[in-house]
């Protein structure tokens with residue numbers, strides 16, 4: 001049985017501190033006759049921000065769902081904290097998931113709860129903290145994302161950018177070691193995207209952790225990432241430090257990162 005991570009208890013260490021916290025080994029996934037992941041290998045740098053880029057429909061969100069244990073691979077291993085999440089028992093998988101923070105595209109907030117209750121939700125569900133302890137943590141997170149004044153608002157009455165920040169506060173409330181972002185910039189104008197990117201960098205600098213970010217926005221990738229991974233046709237075709245990716249001579253990497261129509265990447 002894996003140790004339980006709660007906001008009031010220390011988080012158990014990764015078994016081998018040198019091993020990657022999140023590693024995808026030769027993962028295959030098809031839906032019907034559509035082969036999406038085709039032997040994907042990707043070892044994410046610990047305690048860094050990695051952006052995963054790739055053409056639409058290439059399986060980036062599917063990859064995130066594998067990491068968090070929502071989709072099971074047809075073959076291959078999804079290693080998190082030194083365990084194959086799909087070889088763990090269902091109970092252990094549930095415990096592992098508590099060590100993740102996930103920010104879905106629209107914040108995925110509960111529409112019937114105000115911002116405060118949304119952020120407090122994981123603490124109420126997974127810890128035995130008292131309401132006053134919860135208040136201290138929740139208000140701290142809301143302050144960090146600039147939403148103290150909006151704590152009693154419902155998600156439907158705040159802007160898309162505010163919903164994302166609320167989703168971010170909730171994703172971080174359990175002090176996760178791994179935070180996954182599925183297109184955090186979708187639907188945001190360039191200024192709000194830039195502000196959200198600043199917030200991602202700030203929160204990472206403050207709390208650390210292994211961040212994995214899926215986006216289409218090349219500027220976001222350049223600004224926030226330490227590492228860039230590029231997926232094409234279900235395989236990793238490039239992984240390395242951000243500056244190296246942007247200086248790459250590889251025709252596909254160059255075309256994708258420059259957003260050029262000319263190059264090996266077509267509409268298929």
Ligand SMILES: Nc1ncnc2c1ncn2[C@@H]1O[C@H](COP(=O)(O)OP(=O)(O)OP(=O)(O)O)[C@@H](O)[C@H]1O
Pocket residue numbers: 031036054055056057058059060061062063216
């Ligand atoms: N549960 C599912 N059942 C069937 N097909 C699925 C399922 N989840 C994803 N797919 C298909 O897998 C493919 C990859 O989807 P995914 O959302 O991972 O792409 P993506 O790279 O994130 O794309 P985008 O950048 O456009 O968001 C798509 O064709 C999608 O329709």
